[in-house]
Amino acid sequence: MNLTRTTLRINTNLKQAAEKQAAKEHTTLQAIFNDALEQYLDKKTRQTAKKLVFHTHDLGKPLDNLKRSDLYPKI
Numbered sequence: 158m159n160l161t162r163t164t165l166r167i168n169t170n171l172k173q174a175a176e177k178q179a180a181k182e183h184t185t186l187q188a189i190f191n192d193a194l195e196q197y198l199d200k201k202t203r204q205t206a207k208k209l210v211f212h213t214h215d216l217g218k219p220l221d222n223l224k225r226s227d228l229y230p231k232i
Contacts, residue, residue: 172186
């Protein structure tokens with residue numbers, strides 16, 4: 158895992174809650190923030206992906222047996 162140092166400014170009560178959760182889970186504050194950010198980004202990625210819908214239309218009688226003479230008049 159490639160780690161980068163950064164500085165964040167977060168609400169004091171949010172940091173305290175994260176520290177309590179880290180202590181409860183016997184993990185680090187860094188792991189809590191990494192996990193939370195990863196879940197947030199994963200959720201946002203799923204929200205932006207849209208399901209493709211292909212609409213079909215009835216084109217009538219199949220015309221797969223046409224000949225050139227059916228389309229062009231004889232010259």
